[in-house]
Amino acid sequence: MKTVHARWLLATCCLWSGGALAAAPLDAGRLIADSSQLQKAPEPEMTESERAVYEKVAPILTTKPAFALRLLKAMSTTSDPNAKPSPAFDFMLGNAYYAAGNYPEAEAKYRSAVERNPTFVRAWNNLGVLYHVQAQHADAVPCFSQSVALGYRDATTFGLLGNSLEKTGNTVSAEMAYMQALAAEPANVNWSEGLLRIYIAGQQYAKAETLVRALLAGHSEDARYWATYAHLLLSSDRKLEATALLERMAATGLTREADLILLGDLYAEQRMTTEALANFARVATTQPELAERRLLQLAxxxxxxRLWAEALIVLETLAKKPLTPQSRIAYLESRAELELARKNSLEAKRAFEALLAEAPANGNAWIGLGRVYLAEAEPTKAIAAFEHACEIPDSSYRASIELSNIEFKNHNYERCLRHLERALGIRRTASVENFRDQIRNLIPSEKQPRL
Known part of the structure; x- marks a missing residue:
């Protein structure tokens, strides 16, 4: 069961987009609302009349945005059809439209503000936020970059720039932006998680491990960080450490279903059968069919x-459970094959007969039963079992080979040839063709079938 590392590599491609460390939701409304305060740095000014209007409406802008927007539009209307509001007032109108949920109009107002005043940093920033919440990350990047260039170098701007760069695939620049954000806000888990995603995507596992350990130091109750740490250990083939870490999670009640499955797989891969059984028993409480499949694979x-004693323990555990019909068939197959491998013909025959009682069209069971009869020196019964298997498409090829071997040993070369021709009609292989040609040489020409 050497599949754990492969699953981790696959998870690296999909885990971060919607799973363990997906980006935290952005409180865009707060950012827009905060920007509505009068500017603290030199920016375009409103006219005196615009300022008077805005100051009357500002108190209800966040609580009653639609009503505030109507007031702003009504109170700012002039008799001059060519008059345009100032870039600063366009910006405030953009905020009002955003609060009312009218994103197209908000975008138009922010765009108007930055086109008429390219150094209007808050308008650039809010335009970036607007694009970000709509997942238009390629459009958001130049807006946040312009904000930074104009001196808006707070942690949130760098963090949102990093996230947008990450979403557009520019991981190198995203890493730098996240690091700038963390320099200003070291405790912000959003930026730490973003940087962690970058490290994992770039297979910078040593840096990722350092970062996830720091996250755990401050957030030991977050199961996502424990699971991520376990996967990082697996990426370095440190399976025992990963197993110990997952057990520590289980002891504190932090393990989720996926973590329990991973822990069970690790125990199974390391042939720690007792521990694997105990772990899959926990998985079975919520996903019994998945636990059955894992145990059948382990067996x-x-x-x-050839670890037959341990395989038998796993199968006996399964025998005590109410298995699904599919798992019941797989269990009987595994039990029969195990007994056949142990040369326990009596138990193998019982298992194959039980399997055929439930699934008479199971070709594997007929072939297995035929091999049991061969082991018991009952060739007639073996031939009958293999003939049954020949009638089933999935087992016809193998059964034909088995029958050809029997007839070859009995020196019945004509029958052997017929079985080989039937096998080659299903699947052509060089080895079987070579065997067929050798058998032909043993048959007198007058007795060979005509082409």
Missing amino acids: KTLSSE
Whole structure:
């Protein structure tokens, strides 16, 4: 069951977009509202009449945005059709439209403000926020970049720039932006998680481990960080450390279903059968079919490695459970194959017969039963079982090969040839064709089938 590392590599591609460390939701409304305060740095000014209007409406801008917007538009209307509001008033109108949920009009007002005053930093910033909340990250990047260039170098602007760069695939610049954001706000988990995603995507696992340990130091109750740490350990093939970490999670009640499955897989991969059984028992409380599949795979793996005693323990555990019909068939197959491998013909025959009683069209069972009969020196019964298997498409090829071997040993070369021709009609392989040609040489020409 050496699949844990492969699953982690696959998870690296999808985990961060909607799973363990997806970007935290942005409180864009707060950012827009905060920007509505009168500017603290030199920016375009409103006219005196615009300022008077705005100061009357500002108290209800966030509580009753639609009503405030109507008042702003009504009170700012002039008799001059060519008159335009100042860039500063366009900016405030953009904020009002944003608060009312009218994003197209908000965009138009912010655009008007920056086109008429390219150094209007708050308008650039809010335009970036507007694009960001609509997932237009390619449009958001130049807005936040312009804000930074104009001196708006707070942590939030750098963090949002980093997130937008990350979403557009520019991970190098995103890393730098996130680091700038963290320099200003070291405790902000949003920026830390963003940087962590960048490190993982770039396979900078040492840096990622340092960062996730720092996150755990301040947020030990967050199961996402523990799980991420475990996956980072697996990426470095430190399976025992990952196992210990997941057990620590389980002891504190932080493990989620995916973590329990991973822990069970790790125990199974390390052939710690007792621990794997205990862990999959916990998984079975919520996902019984998944637990069944994992245990069946474990039993198959143990059996293939000739660890029959441990494989039997797993199968006996399954036998005590109310299995799904599909898992019941797989269990009987595994049990029969195990007993056949152990040369326990009696138990193998019982298992194959039980399997055929539930699934008479199971070709594997007929082939297995035929092999049991061969082991018991009952070739007639073996031939009958293999003939049954020949009638089933999934097992016809293998059964034909088994029958050809029997007839070859019995020196019935004509029958052997017929079985080989049937097998080649299903699947052509060089080895079977070579065997067929050798058998032809053993048959007198007058007895060979005509082409």
